[in-house]
Amino acid sequence: MKKLSGHPEPHNVGAASMTAAASLFTAASAQEPIKIGAVLSVTGPASFLARPQKRTIEMMVEQINASGGINGRKIELFLYDDGGDANSARTFASRLIDQDKVVAMIGGSTTGTTMSVLPVFEEAEVPFMSMAGALQVVKPVKKWVFKTPHTDTMACEKIFTDLVSRKLLNIALVSGTDGFGKSMRDQCVAVAPKYNIKIVHEESFGPRDSDMTTQLTNVRRKSEVQAIVAPGIGQAPAILARNYKQMDLKTPMYVSHGVASKEFIQLAEGGAENARLPVSALLVGDKLAQNDPQRAPVLAYIKAYEAKHNQPVSGFGGFMHDGFIL
Amino acid sequence: MLSDLVQYAASGVTVGAIYALIALGFTLIYNSTHVANFAQGDFAMLGAMTTVFVAAAGVPVVAAGILGILAAACAGLLLYRAAISFAKNSSVLGLIVLTIGAAIFLKGVAQIVFDKRFHSLPAWFGTEPIKVLDATIQPQSFVVLAGAAVIVFALVVFTKKTLIGKGILAISQNQLAATLVGINVTTIVTLAFVISAAIGGTAGILATPITLTSYDAGTLLSLKGFAAAMLGGMGSPMGAVIGGLVLGLVEAFGGGLISSAYKDAFAFLAILVVLALRPQGLVGSFVRERV
Numbered sequence: 245m246k247k248l249s250g251h252p253e254p255h256n257v258g259a260a261s262m263t264a265a266a267s268l269f270t271a272a273s274a275q276e277p278i279k280i281g282a283v284l285s286v287t288g289p290a291s292f293l294a295r296p297q298k299r300t301i302e303m304m305v306e307q308i309n310a311s312g313g314i315n316g317r318k319i320e321l322f323l324y325d326d327g328g329d330a331n332s333a334r335t336f337a338s339r340l341i342d343q344d345k346v347v348a349m350i351g352g353s354t355t356g357t358t359m360s361v362l363p364v365f366e367e368a369e370v371p372f373m374s375m376a377g378a379l380q381v382v383k384p385v386k387k388w389v390f391k392t393p394h395t396d397t398m399a400c401e402k403i404f405t406d407l408v409s410r411k412l413l414n415i416a417l418v419s420g421t422d423g424f425g426k427s428m429r430d431q432c433v434a435v436a437p438k439y440n441i442k443i444v445h446e447e448s449f450g451p452r453d454s455d456m457t458t459q460l461t462n463v464r465r466k467s468e469v470q471a472i473v474a475p476g477i478g479q480a481p482a483i484l485a486r487n488y489k490q491m492d493l494k495t496p497m498y499v500s501h502g503v504a505s506k507e508f509i510q511l512a513e514g515g516a517e518n519a520r521l522p523v524s525a526l527l528v529g530d531k532l533a534q535n536d537p538q539r540a541p542v543l544a545y546i547k548a549y550e551a552k553h554n555q556p557v558s559g560f561g562g563f564m565h566d567g568f569i570l
Numbered sequence: 571m572l573s574d575l576v577q578y579a580a581s582g583v584t585v586g587a588i589y590a591l592i593a594l595g596f597t598l599i600y601n602s603t604h605v606a607n608f609a610q611g612d613f614a615m616l617g618a619m620t621t622v623f624v625a626a627a628g629v630p631v632v633a634a635g636i637l638g639i640l641a642a643a644c645a646g647l648l649l650y651r652a653a654i655s656f657a658k659n660s661s662v663l664g665l666i667v668l669t670i671g672a673a674i675f676l677k678g679v680a681q682i683v684f685d686k687r688f689h690s691l692p693a694w695f696g697t698e699p700i701k702v703l704d705a706t707i708q709p710q711s712f713v714v715l716a717g718a719a720v721i722v723f724a725l726v727v728f729t730k731k732t733l734i735g736k737g738i739l740a741i742s743q744n745q746l747a748a749t750l751v752g753i754n755v756t757t758i759v760t761l762a763f764v765i766s767a768a769i770g771g772t773a774g775i776l777a778t779p780i781t782l783t784s785y786d787a788g789t790l791l792s793l794k795g796f797a798a799a800m801l802g803g804m805g806s807p808m809g810a811v812i813g814g815l816v817l818g819l820v821e822a823f824g825g826g827l828i829s830s831a832y833k834d835a836f837a838f839l840a841i842l843v844v845l846a847l848r849p850q851g852l853v854g855s856f857v858r859e860r861v
Contacts, residue, residue, distance in 0.1 A: 286686075447830045448830050448831045449830065450833070450834065452787075452790050454584075454585060454588065454777075454780055454781035454782075455581045455584045455780070455822075456581075457580065457581040457584075457706070458577070458578055458581045458822050458825045458826040458830065458833075459825070459826075459830050461574050461577040461578065461581075461705075461826060462574075462826060462830070464574075465571075465574055478688075479688045479782050479784070482688070483781075486697075489697075490699040490706050490708055491577075491699070491706050492699070492706065511688055511690055511782060
């Protein structure tokens, strides 16, 4: 599986508001624990994103507390599971602010849950670090909202740069009908003209569809299609990759950063062999150059995570790591 | 263009065969109690997940599959003995709500006992696709179809030829009369639940190499299976298969020829039209009125 080099840096929006967050930390009395909230979609359809995130944040809190906390203050974590449901995410967000009185919040595993809790934190002026992929989370720029993963736009641009370098300018978009797929599709459509890329055909699939040969057949019929770009998340892209192999298509396929985990490669059963996708530095940790500044922290995180959970890392936990450090 | 149409048909048959397998599970429980069991998809999930995890522990896949079917059958037994049998006197609607509760319960148990990741099983005859006129179909699709055919045959023989099967029909006609002629209603209804759940478990195991499975896969399977059973005619094994295949084909051709964005809408439109014109379903007999 080939990987494009990715954007490892967290997507930072306003340095000024970061210091505002920092000053909140020091304002409280020195002995009280620092309260941090997290609302993650640990169950439900986005669970494969949020489980690594949950394990990561628990591991980091444990590590930091074991080494004496931040400025001598322990961290207290308030973790809620929204089940991928935007309504309950919002309920938990309000509870974090009103009852638990947290100083900062990490979470919103998906774009949907992030968007629903966003106004709560804006109003309460509590910093909120999202792990959602979509661009509209931070656009227009909001004072109290940050996000760590690269945006859809960055992912699209990465894919398009690679397409341009391979001179594949006529593409077919096969996108998921979930929030992630829709948002990335819109961003890709928006930035395509910048790269002179023409979207000659469009198809869509549901997040729980079990066969996508129909969509691929329609793509195959359009002979001018030079590459397939498939924004989507969850199990559906894995099935798409299987069907792609089943139909023996030769058109290069690009999938999204939403499936950047080893599980995807396993489930696709060889269908992912020639697919390309934009990923963060985490997944290519041991392939980074020795002198790359990202190398040491990334490898340290992978080691700690694999040692603790005996499971390979997934890029989504990495977003959590970045968010927490900030 | 012809090969495209064949490919749509292949896709429709693949998906439709899975709907048909789930729909078959509705038959016996519906025939004996007039309840549409919305935990049917979760029986499929339970069978598949058990097989995945037992196989991962080193047990041969065939043995793991048998254990998976047994696990689903046990869940069916528990559903009847621990829930439905206590609510015998409630309305059919109340019992249906009970099965929805059981579905949510099974989903919750599965995410604790198993995990929340997606899993797959190896396909029976490999994944090398079969070519028909430039269209391709996965060999596993034929396994699912064959499974559906075997289950239909077994169900027809069971209800028409065996004493227990005739007992189920008798109970569905008139429970009191059935008791009076010496049919043990409780035993037979329990058996209907166990067999239905085992069919569900088998369906899940056969479909997993195509659809993948996870703890929450059951809900959608129940809904699509129910839609297929309604379309074909609730309670009829042949109807379940025909309903499933029609549903799958409508989705594939609607999605392929018109727009993949409205794929599900075509399926539901087809159901609306059929139910408006033929309320008993495509092959269902007249609707029995309970007095």
